[in-house]
Amino acid sequence: MIRFDGVTKRFEDGTVAVDDLSFEAPAGKITVLVGPSGCGKTTSLRMINRMIEPSEGSILIDGTDTGSLAPAELRRGIGYVIQHAGLFPHRTVLSNVMTVPSLLKWDKKRARDRALEVLELVGLGGDYAKRYPGQLSGGQQQRVGVARALAGDPSVMLMDEPFSAIDPVVREGLQDEFLKLQEALGTTIVMVTHDIDEAIKLGDRIAVLRQGGRLAQFSSPDDLLAHPADDFVASFVGRDRGYRALSFKTAEVPIHHEAPVRLGDRLGPGEEWRLVVDDAGAPLGWVHADEVTGPLSATDLQLGGTLATLGGSLRGYLDAALSSPSGRGVVVEGAELAGTVRPDEVLHVIQAAPRATGETILSPEEPA
Amino acid sequence: MSVWGVPLGEVWSLTLDHIYLAGLPLLIGLLLAIPLGWAALTRRWLYGPLIAGTGLLYTIPSLALFILLPGILGTQILDPVNVLVAMTLYTVALLTRTVADGLSSVPNHVRQAATAMGYSPLRRLVAVELPLAVPVISAGLRVAAVSNVSIVSVAALVGVSQLGTLFTDGFNRNAMGPIVLGVIASVTLAVLFDVLILGVTKVLTPWQTAGRSA
Amino acid sequence: MISLVGEWLTDPANWSGARGIWAQLVTHLQLSFLALFLAALIAVPLGLYIGHTGRGRVVVVNLAGGFRAVPSLGVLFIAVLLLLPRLSGEAAFVVPSVIVLVVLAIPPVLSGVYAGVQQVDPAARDAARGMGMTGGQVLTQVEIPCALPLIFSGLRSAMLQIIATATIAAVVGLGGLGRFLIDGQATRDYAEMAGGALLVAGLALTVDFVFGLAQRLVVSPGLARAE
Numbered sequence: 100m101i102r103f104d105g106v107t108k109r110f111e112d113g114t115v116a117v118d119d120l121s122f123e124a125p126a127g128k129i130t131v132l133v134g135p136s137g138c139g140k141t142t143s144l145r146m147i148n149r150m151i152e153p154s155e156g157s158i159l160i161d162g163t164d165t166g167s168l169a170p171a172e173l174r175r176g177i178g179y180v181i182q183h184a185g186l187f188p189h190r191t192v193l194s195n196v197m198t199v200p201s202l203l204k205w206d207k208k209r210a211r212d213r214a215l216e217v218l219e220l221v222g223l224g225g226d227y228a229k230r231y232p233g234q235l236s237g238g239q240q241q242r243v244g245v246a247r248a249l250a251g252d253p254s255v256m257l258m259d260e261p262f263s264a265i266d267p268v269v270r271e272g273l274q275d276e277f278l279k280l281q282e283a284l285g286t287t288i289v290m291v292t293h294d295i296d297e298a299i300k301l302g303d304r305i306a307v308l309r310q311g312g313r314l315a316q317f318s319s320p321d322d323l324l325a326h327p328a329d330d331f332v333a334s335f336v337g338r339d340r341g342y343r344a345l346s347f348k349t350a351e352v353p354i355h356h357e358a359p360v361r362l363g364d365r366l367g368p369g370e371e372w373r374l375v376v377d378d379a380g381a382p383l384g385w386v387h388a389d390e391v392t393g394p395l396s397a398t399d400l401q402l403g404g405t406l407a408t409l410g411g412s413l414r415g416y417l418d419a420a421l422s423s424p425s426g427r428g429v430v431v432e433g434a435e436l437a438g439t440v441r442p443d444e445v446l447h448v449i450q451a452a453p454r455a456t457g458e459t460i461l462s463p464e465e466p467a
Numbered sequence: 468m469s470v471w472g473v474p475l476g477e478v479w480s481l482t483l484d485h486i487y488l489a490g491l492p493l494l495i496g497l498l499l500a501i502p503l504g505w506a507a508l509t510r511r512w513l514y515g516p517l518i519a520g521t522g523l524l525y526t527i528p529s530l531a532l533f534i535l536l537p538g539i540l541g542t543q544i545l546d547p548v549n550v551l552v553a554m555t556l557y558t559v560a561l562l563t564r565t566v567a568d569g570l571s572s573v574p575n576h577v578r579q580a581a582t583a584m585g586y587s588p589l590r591r592l593v594a595v596e597l598p599l600a601v602p603v604i605s606a607g608l609r610v611a612a613v614s615n616v617s618i619v620s621v622a623a624l625v626g627v628s629q630l631g632t633l634f635t636d637g638f639n640r641n642a643m644g645p646i647v648l649g650v651i652a653s654v655t656l657a658v659l660f661d662v663l664i665l666g667v668t669k670v671l672t673p674w675q676t677a678g679r680s681a
Numbered sequence: 682m683i684s685l686v687g688e689w690l691t692d693p694a695n696w697s698g699a700r701g702i703w704a705q706l707v708t709h710l711q712l713s714f715l716a717l718f719l720a721a722l723i724a725v726p727l728g729l730y731i732g733h734t735g736r737g738r739v740v741v742v743n744l745a746g747g748f749r750a751v752p753s754l755g756v757l758f759i760a761v762l763l764l765l766p767r768l769s770g771e772a773a774f775v776v777p778s779v780i781v782l783v784v785l786a787i788p789p790v791l792s793g794v795y796a797g798v799q800q801v802d803p804a805a806r807d808a809a810r811g812m813g814m815t816g817g818q819v820l821t822q823v824e825i826p827c828a829l830p831l832i833f834s835g836l837r838s839a840m841l842q843i844i845a846t847a848t849i850a851a852v853v854g855l856g857g858l859g860r861f862l863i864d865g866q867a868t869r870d871y872a873e874m875a876g877g878a879l880l881v882a883g884l885a886l887t888v889d890f891v892f893g894l895a896q897r898l899v900v901s902p903g904l905a906r907a908e
Contacts, residue, residue, distance in 0.1 A: 523886060525841075526841050526882075526885045526886055526889045527881075527882045527885060527886070528841075528844060528845030528848050528849075528881050528882065528885055529845060530845070530848050530849055530859070530862055530878070530881070531848065531862070531877075531878035531879070531881040531882045531885075532878075532882075534862055534874045534875055534877075534878040535875055535878045535879065535882070537871075538682055538683065538686065538871070538875050544871070544874075610749070613746070613749045613750045614749050616750065616752075617749065617750055617751060617752040617753070618752075620752040620754050620755060621752075621753075621754050621849060623754065624754070624849065624852055624863070624866075625866070630752075631752065631754055631755070633755075634752070634754050634755045634758050635758075637758065638758040638761070638762070638852075638853075641762065643759065643762055646755055646758045646759055646762070647759065649752070649755050650751070650752060650755040650756065650759070653750070653751075653752045653755065654750045654751060654752075657749075657750035658750065
């Protein structure tokens with residue numbers, strides 16, 4: 100657990116970057132600091148490992164005041180990941196990852212084994228260890244950055260815009276992997292981003308900061324979407340927040356039986372939209388009876404339409420229902436067809452669901 | 468009239484000699500370096516050998532080159548041509564790489580746009596790439612100019628007259644005045660060359676100053 | 682004429698003895714390395730400090746550019762005229778020359794070291810500090826290794842400058858291969874001059890080549906692409 104206790108940072112020229120910041124980042128969870136540029140989010144992050152010294156207040160990690168430790172000692176116990184990875188170009192991937200174990204004076208073999216282990220963990224096993232950073236793509240470099248931060252087995256990890264410099268397609272995959280990794284390791288993470296969508300996707304807790312380094316709201320992502328504390332947070336969280344809030348809601352939705360057809364089948368008269376599945380029962384696409392003559396072939400399939408996961412979020416159900424050409428949203432369990440949902444019924448469930456599921460943990464009006 | 472024991476007329480004529488010996492190779496060297504740099508860039512296999520070759524040239528100490536050239540060119544050792552050739556070689560050595568770097572600094576989309584509009588490779592070089600490479604080439608030219616001015620004075624040791632002659636004269640007469648005068652004149656000349664190149668660059672690249680004041 | 686130079690170079694008598702080619706070659710190398718060592722002793726720590734802290738940046742940039750304009754021959758004569766009356770014996774020739782060699786070698790080394798440290802990726806430096814490296818560890822484990830390519834190019838251009846100026850310094854009585862160029866001219870012996878000039882050129886090329894090899898051995902292959 101990381102606790103900010105009335106932390107203020109005033110720079111020498113008098114500007115206040117962070118103003119009386121208090122919050123608690125829970126142990127084993129991801130806390131995301133988000134806000135527009137100049138809101139002091141990076142400054143706040145860098146005060147945790149004392150890359151920047153607070154002017155007032157204190158930061159405690161598991162009850163220990165960070166100010167009481169030597170900065171270098173403190174930092175060796177905290178994982179640190181930055182935007183452009185900051186790998187050492189003159190060292191191999193392996194030697195980069197061994198940095199903190201070496202600083203901690205682990206013996207060579209243990210450091211090496213640990214480095215290879217975390218590299219495997221971030222999906223860079225095999226001969227990647229022998230390469231130099233210059234031979235890796237941006238996404239791979241960022242993976243090495245994460246591995247390097249994990250190598251010292253820290254209980255706390257700080258991440259400053261770790262995914263911002265990576266192209267969107269790769270970024271999404273990295274975020275998903277990162278979530279899985281975090282779930283497995285249970286590291287306490289504080290992350291900075293300017294991207295509210297990333298904050299909502301990754302954060303267990305989100306701290307929205309406003310210009311001048313003041314905390315606008317600290318809450319869970321669903322609560323942030325449902326109950327923005329004020330106009331600033333509302334506009335920062337942005338459009339579609341009602342729809343995005345559905346990502347955090349689950350409820351029982353009526354699942355209708357869907358009788359699928361297979362490629363090679365012939366459609367009988369009077370049938371309109373039929374769902375085609377493969378031999379394993381995984382949905383392939385829709386076909387319309389009017390447009391098909393003869394046995395069904397892959398070219399008859401109408402793709403498009405997203406798949407909802409059985410028991411998943413209401414957003415998934417609604418999106419599947421709205422995007423389906425037949426008006427029936429496809430629901431899967433694993434990869435297999437589970438049935439379909441109707442848009443009106445999904446909306447009905449949404450209407451009946453409680454309007455908020457979370458509670459505001461801390462907002463400026465009601466201090467902790 | 469004389470300054471520190473050197474007649475003013477002599478200082479003037481030595482200065483003119485110095486300008487001629489340091490300046491002319493600068494112009495010839497630039498004219499030679501442009502096609503060489505272009506070749507190094509457009510024929511990739513030429514890049515390594517050309518850059519390495521011109522680099523080797525630059526490692527040869529000036530006095531050694533002044534003495535070796537008469538043997539190669541068949542000239543007299545006192546002939547100023549040796550100095551002109553040596554300084555031209557140094558200039559080419561320095562600028563070939565600069566020209567290649569400068570030309571490669573031209574953004575690819577600009578080059579492609581020019582090609583798309585129907586420029587032939589040669590016209591594109593003259594009308595588009597060279598003008599855009601001026602800032603980089605000019606930076607290299609300034610380095611070459613300043614070092615040319617200071618290296619030329621070594622030629623006094625092989626008897627070619629220019630400001631360096633003040634050094635040898637002063638030393639032989641055990642007089643500090645001419646030497647200090649020579650150093651001041653040489654440094655001043657280097658600064659003038661530098662300012663002149665800067666000025667010409669500014670005139671040739673109006674977009675650079677326009678961008679800054681906007 | 683070329684055959685005369687060849688004759689001079691292949692005559693064993695010219696190679697041996699206290700004033701022979703081997704002896705002058707050794708002297709030239711000794712003086713050059715001594716000068717480079719002294720220059721590095723001053724310029725490397727200074728360059729590291731300026732690159733690491735960013736203090737005094739302007740001085741370095743102007744110093745390196747400005748020194749290029751100073752004619753080495755003139756400075757050499759000034760140093761000798763100033764110091765000759767105060768020194769005696771062998772030192773009278775050697776000390777002023779070495780001082781000039783060192784002074785002229787400082788700017789290239791200084792600017793190479795400074796630029797090398799200064800161009801280290803700020804993200805790498807930040808990560809190093811963030812992982813718990815002390816200031817000294819950041820310098821020795823990240824900044825210096827990453828700066829090596831530019832440190833080497835500074836050392837190499839300083840060494841070429843030293844070898845060239847040491848050649849010229851024969852005119853004020855300094856030993857080394859420059860003797861053959863200056864003495865040959867005094868006796869109107871072109872074969873000796875040109876032979877000496879060839880040796881000087883060969884020495885410069887060889888020393889630079891050896892530095893290049895050392896650079897390859899010392900600099901991490903991970904930095905080769907950035908060079």
